[in-house]
Amino acid sequence: xxxxxxxxxxxxxxxxxxxxxxxxLHSRLPWPRHLAIIPAAVLLMLPGDPSLELPWLLFGTGxxxxxxxxxxxAMSLAVWFTAATITAKSLRLNSAHHQTTTLFLLTLCxxxxxxxxxxxxxxxxxxxxxxxxxxxLLIQDSNESARRAGRHYLIFLIVADLLLFEALxxxxxxxxxxxxxxxxxxxxxxxxxxxxxxxxxIGFALKAGVWPAHRWLMAASRSASSSSALLLGGVPIAMALxxxxxxxxxxxxxxxxxxxxxxxxxxxxxxxxxxxxxxxTSFNMWPAWxxxxxxxxxxxxxxxxxxxxxxxxxxxxxxxxxxxxxGIFMAVLFFNFSRIQRTHHSPAVAxxxxxxxxxxxxxxxxxxxxxVNRRLTGLQSIWRxxxxxxxxxxxxxxxxxxxxxxxxxxxxxxxxxVLLGLALAWLAG
Amino acid sequence: MNWNMWFPLLLIATxxxxxxxxxxxxxxxxxxxxxxxxxxxxxxxxLVGWMLWGVxxxxxxxxxxxxxxxxxxxxxxxxxxxxxxxLSAVLxxxxxxxxxxxxxxxxxxxxxxxxxxxxxxxxxxxxxxGNLLTFLLFYELLTLATYPLVVHRGTEEARRAGHTxxxxxxxxxxxxxxxxxxxxxxxxxxxxxxxGGFLDDLDKAHHPALIIIFALLxxxxxVKAALVPLHGWLPQAMVAPAPVSALLHAVxxxxxxxxxxxxxxxxxxxxxxxxxxxxxxxxxxxxxFTIIYASLRALFQDDLKRRLAFSTVSQVSYITLGVxxxxxxxxxxxxxxxxxxxxxxxxxxxxAGNLAETLGIxxxxxxxxxxxxxxxxxxxxxxxxxxxxxxxxxxxxxSKWYLGLxxxxxxxxxxxxxxxxxxxxxxxxxLPILHRAWFRKPPEAWPHEHxxxxxxxxWALLLPPVVTALLALGAGLLATAPFSPLEWGKLIAERExxxx
Numbered sequence: 064x065x066x067x068x069x070x071x072x073x074x075x076x077x078x079x080x081x082x083x084x085x086x087x088l089h090s091r092l093p094w095p096r097h098l099a100i101i102p103a104a105v106l107l108m109l110p111g112d113p114s115l116e117l118p119w120l121l122f123g124t125g126x127x128x129x130x131x132x133x134x135x136x137a138m139s140l141a142v143w144f145t146a147a148t149i150t151a152k153s154l155r156l157n158s159a160h161h162q163t164t165t166l167f168l169l170t171l172c173x174x175x176x177x178x179x180x181x182x183x184x185x186x187x188x189x190x191x192x193x194x195x196x197x198x199x200l201l202i203q204d205s206n207e208s209a210r211r212a213g214r215h216y217l218i219f220l221i222v223a224d225l226l227l228f229e230a231l232x233x234x235x236x237x238x239x240x241x242x243x244x245x246x247x248x249x250x251x252x253x254x255x256x257x258x259x260x261x262x263x264x265i266g267f268a269l270k271a272g273v274w275p276a277h278r279w280l281m282a283a284s285r286s287a288s289s290s291s292a293l294l295l296g297g298v299p300i301a302m303a304l305x306x307x308x309x310x311x312x313x314x315x316x317x318x319x320x321x322x323x324x325x326x327x328x329x330x331x332x333x334x335x336x337x338x339x340x341x342x343x344t345s346f347n348m349w350p351a352w353x354x355x356x357x358x359x360x361x362x363x364x365x366x367x368x369x370x371x372x373x374x375x376x377x378x379x380x381x382x383x384x385x386x387x388x389x390g391i392f393m394a395v396l397f398f399n400f401s402r403i404q405r406t407h408h409s410p411a412v413a414x415x416x417x418x419x420x421x422x423x424x425x426x427x428x429x430x431x432x433x434x435v436n437r438r439l440t441g442l443q444s445i446w447r448x449x450x451x452x453x454x455x456x457x458x459x460x461x462x463x464x465x466x467x468x469x470x471x472x473x474x475x476x477x478x479x480x481v482l483l484g485l486a487l488a489w490l491a492g
Numbered sequence: 493m494n495w496n497m498w499f500p501l502l503l504i505a506t507x508x509x510x511x512x513x514x515x516x517x518x519x520x521x522x523x524x525x526x527x528x529x530x531x532x533x534x535x536x537x538x539l540v541g542w543m544l545w546g547v548x549x550x551x552x553x554x555x556x557x558x559x560x561x562x563x564x565x566x567x568x569x570x571x572x573x574x575x576x577x578x579l580s581a582v583l584x585x586x587x588x589x590x591x592x593x594x595x596x597x598x599x600x601x602x603x604x605x606x607x608x609x610x611x612x613x614x615x616x617x618x619x620x621x622g623n624l625l626t627f628l629l630f631y632e633l634l635t636l637a638t639y640p641l642v643v644h645r646g647t648e649e650a651r652r653a654g655h656t657x658x659x660x661x662x663x664x665x666x667x668x669x670x671x672x673x674x675x676x677x678x679x680x681x682x683x684x685x686x687x688g689g690f691l692d693d694l695d696k697a698h699h700p701a702l703i704i705i706f707a708l709l710x711x712x713x714x715v716k717a718a719l720v721p722l723h724g725w726l727p728q729a730m731v732a733p734a735p736v737s738a739l740l741h742a743v744x745x746x747x748x749x750x751x752x753x754x755x756x757x758x759x760x761x762x763x764x765x766x767x768x769x770x771x772x773x774x775x776x777x778x779x780x781f782t783i784i785y786a787s788l789r790a791l792f793q794d795d796l797k798r799r800l801a802f803s804t805v806s807q808v809s810y811i812t813l814g815v816x817x818x819x820x821x822x823x824x825x826x827x828x829x830x831x832x833x834x835x836x837x838x839x840x841x842x843x844a845g846n847l848a849e850t851l852g853i854x855x856x857x858x859x860x861x862x863x864x865x866x867x868x869x870x871x872x873x874x875x876x877x878x879x880x881x882x883x884x885x886x887x888x889x890x891s892k893w894y895l896g897l898x899x900x901x902x903x904x905x906x907x908x909x910x911x912x913x914x915x916x917x918x919x920x921x922x923l924p925i926l927h928r929a930w931f932r933k934p935p936e937a938w939p940h941e942h943x944x945x946x947x948x949x950x951w952a953l954l955l956p957p958v959v960t961a962l963l964a965l966g967a968g969l970l971a972t973a974p975f976s977p978l979e980w981g982k983l984i985a986e987r988e989x990x991x992x
Contacts (some may be wrong), residue, residue: 120969120970120972121885121968121969162930184884195883202931217923221923225915225916228882228892229908231893232897232900235893
């Protein structure tokens, strides 16, 4: 009997928001966004660990809720409830409110499905729905800034999804059972474990906006509306961290150098974002950089867990409350800054038009370079003057000068990168 | 008396007879024509359902009629042929409903529906063909039945497209005939083997000749399957009315070409024998090149149907790629894409037709805000587009999953990179359309708007894309349900690779 109730409860959590997403239905109901959350709230109250296996769905998928994922579900519900309340007023004035409500409910469904999915394919499916739905919410303002932010987010999302699809294929090639519990042990010992680890790591790092793949996050935080800003912290970022924990083979085997590199990336993300916050960034960008620092810290934690499986086994029960706290914290942070920005009537900062190349290569060293340049202005100008003396006004030589300046910039960036790495290695040692 | 031998013939007759009667009907006999079309399609569907159950239970359905000394006309229903037959029968019904709505009030409808039925007859014949000769006969009938549909509008552009189509397909047919005759002189038979090919016993001295025959057959089928560089006719043929485009791209012509390639590799040469000859590697490369090249071309098309046409060129090659990878899992991926691509692509073409008929929209650049004006049509389009990209849970995800997994199983990791690249390009040319449709502001006036009252368009135009979009979604969501394309694909792979 209990099993049947649990099964129904789990199904309704996912199906109900999907049904409500149909405009003909939600337009006839009061508070559809709040109504959509109710089954999930009821599920949260149910005792035990409800689970549901659906062998006929996709390749055979399942849903479940245990004491650990309960934390993440609770966080998601809190964030969605707040977002639903915030949007209730503003949507009434919006001519496209049915479309926005549909997107809201589809994203909610994706989020809840990803939290409850007990296997890789289910998670991937719902996370895809959530990702594209969130893209719609992000650009709902239809201004140029929001569109550019959406474009950045979409590019990162597509690349991340492609990588995760490759990881899925590797996992399916290695194991017939794609449930999270079964997969960890198998993937940790598989011949493709290193490839799997890296693909999954990069995929979720792109989704979470982990340094150095944080460009979409900067753009999104600058242009998101209040409700989107709230969801930004609690949905895509928190779910990417959750996904990384679910997909990575943690607590099984030590991953040596790969784990150390991941740890290093996380640590550098923290250092880098702290430097930016304290040295040059504008007030508006603080939440984004804080997010980069927090996700960096989380990645560093994952690096430690991959290095020392025993440590992970000892502390893994803390990770889900940690994700929930991070989600809530970032949601509140993004939301409050967005509110302050709008209260003071400071318009959303228009993004510079980015070239495709700069999109891909990122500009994460740009800020460090500027900082170094300020301190090395004298040296650089002497060097430039000496170059200019040599090349005079010749056009070809001017091009040469440009390329030299470019190389100098990169030289500084690479040197700093190495120095940071060395400092980190020294600290770790 | 064995009733099973009549079923393949009945399947052919259910579209042939209505077609022949419709030719003789006057233009104004709309109701009778509609009745004939729909009843033929429904009877065919019922027969297909019966035969699917029968084949699943292990029954054999074969019609053999003497044609030439030593050569029979053979119609045989096996798992592979029924997969194609089911697709054609289901989509024929849907396309007929759509065509009735689309062509309402336009001239030459009897001619159109007559050739339309002939076209489906030929496709069913191609699917059921039990030997290469029967295949060739129906394949050429398909060319002849489709040409009047391509030039149906009678414009100069349509005539040019029809001319190009004929030149390409007749050239392909000639190559096919040459390869078939040469093969017959070597083997003395053209009957498709039920498991593996029929060339295993041939002397090794014939292997160079077999490689050339393989190339001739693949080139012959490659014209209709739109393998680059033999694809030139397909983007031009999009001048045809939307139901014809849907038929060309999703049901009949390109599918017949792809199905021919499947037949040649599995039932003429046999996968293992073909792999031993070393012909599958180059075939895989050609398919991979087609996938990427056509996706790149699609990226730069502003004409919606032209963009969809290049997308077809790319997507149909997934079938060839799946076959050429030569493994049971990739085989599943290839053959189920025959169905999945059909469902998704027909949805997209129906939607393109709806946009053209209702609002006069032909170009991607004219689609700003169309999602608000035609939400159901664009919702169906969105499902189809996401399926093409390979996003779960739409059917395209299942195809790409099995193709990728099959490539890993066969040790051909480069295929996974091709699939990823193709998905990326698909996203690059489909997502901007969705962005325009859903998130841009609609213009003050549409290019050429028809009034359908409170409805977004006529029911006959709206229902088919919604149904096919739901089928595409269902084929992905319920992939492991009994009788799903995936389960049927597994049955085909099992019979091909795991011999008793």
